[in-house]
Amino acid sequence: MRLIEFDGFGEPARVARCVEKPDPEAGPGKVLVRMEVMSINPADLLTLEGRYGVRPALPATPGTEGVGRVESLGEGVGGLTVGDLVVPLSGSCWRERLVARPETLIKLPPDIDVEQAAMLKANPATAEALLMLAELSPGDWVMQNAANSAVGRNLIQAARRHGLKTVNVVRRPEPVEALRALGGDAVLVHEGGDAETLAAAVAEATGGARVKLAIDAVGGQATAGLAASVCESGLVVNYGLLSGEPCRVDPYHLVFRDIRLQGFWLLTWFRKAGPQAAIDLYAGLIDRLAAGEIGVPVEARYPLERIGDALAHAARPQRSGKILLTT
Incomplete structure (x- = not known):
C-alpha cells in the first residue's frame, strides 16, 4: 500500500514523501479501513514542521483526519460490517489502509458526502466546542478572525444555528460576499493593523452591542485587535498561530477591562x-452534514x-477552499 511518511521536520512539501509498505491485516479485535479521502489541515503542516503541540516519533505518517470504508474485520469485532463508511479518530490517516480499534471509528450514513465527511473530525468539532467556552444566549455577538478558514466557515454556521450573531474579520475583500451569504452578520476587512481601529469598526457593525467571545486563529497583533473589541470581562480564545507570532494583548485590557485570554486545543x-461529550458532538455533526447544513469549499x-x-498548495496564503488527498 501507499502511505505518506516523513523522517525529519522541515518544509512540509520537502519532508513528506509517498512510500510503499506491505498491506496490513486487521488482526483480532481490529478493523482494516481502506481510506478514500483525507484533508490537509494547518495542524498537519505544523506537525511536519515540528511546531505542533505533539512531536511524533519518527519516521511517522501524518494526517489528522479522513474518511474510508471498512475492508475487513478482525475476530471478535461487532457493530461494523464490510463496506461501512467510517471516520478514524486515531490520526495518521494519510495512507491507503489503516488498522484501528472499532471504538476509534465513527460510523457514517452510507449516502453522506464523502469529501465533506473527510473534513468532519477537526474543523466542525472545533467550531462547536469553541462556542461552548463562554456563557452565550441567542442574540449575543461573537467575533472571529480568519473567518474564511474552514473553522471560520463552520463557526458562522454553528453560531447561526444557536441564534448567535457573528462579526467576521478577513484580510482581503474577495470572501466578504460569500461569508455574508453563509450567514455572517458582519464581515470586516482588516489587515491586522491598529487594534483600536478594529474595535471601532466592530462597535459600528454591532451597533455598540457587547461582544462576549472572540475567536483567534492568527495570533500576533491580531489578538490585540480582538482583545480591544470584546466587552468588559470578555473572553478571547486562541486556537491557532497563522501569523507565526506569539499572541499580543495590551495589559490595559487584561488589567483594567478584565479581558481573559485562553488557549484551545480540541484534543484537550x-x-x-x-x-x-465527544459522542454527542459528532452525532449532531453527522446529522447536520447528512442534511447538508454544514460544509466548506474544496x-x-x-x-x-x-x-x-x-x-505546497495547502501552504498558499490565499486559498478559497480545502486541499484534499485521494487514494
Missing part, C-alpha cells in the same frame, strides 16, 4: 469533556503520490 477539550484534490504538490 475532549479529554476534559469526556467520551460522552479547492483541489491530489492523489497521494503528489503529496509535495498538495502540501
